[in-house]
Amino acid sequence: MSTKLQITLPEPLLTEIKAAAAREGxxxxxxxxxxxxxxxxxxxxxxxxxxxxxSINGIADSEETDLSMRVDEILYGGDPHD
Numbered sequence: 768m769s770t771k772l773q774i775t776l777p778e779p780l781l782t783e784i785k786a787a788a789a790r791e792g793x794x795x796x797x798x799x800x801x802x803x804x805x806x807x808x809x810x811x812x813x814x815x816x817x818x819x820x821x822s823i824n825g826i827a828d829s830e831e832t833d834l835s836m837r838v839d840e841i842l843y844g845g846d847p848h849d
Contacts, residue, residue, distance in 0.1 A: 776784070788798035822842045 788795045
C-alpha cells in the first residue's frame with residue numbers, strides 16, 4: 768500500500784534531485800524513495816549496538832541454572848530455536 772505525501776523543497780534542491788533522477792534514468796518519485804531508504808539504512812547501521820560487556824554484565828549474579836544452554840539467547844536475544 769502506498770500513501771501520497773506532499774513536501775516542500777527548496778528550488779535548488781528540487782532541481783538537483785530532478786537532474787540526478789534523469790541521469791540515472793529513473794522516475795523522480797522512485798529516486799526520492801530510494802534516497803529515503805538509503806538514509807534509513809545508514810541510520811540503522813550507525814545505531815550503537817550493545818557491547819559484549821553490556822550483554823554479560825551481571826550474568827554471574829543470576830539465580831538461573833540453565834545459562835550455559837541459553838548463552839546465544841542471552842547474548843544475542845530472541846529465541847535460539849528460530
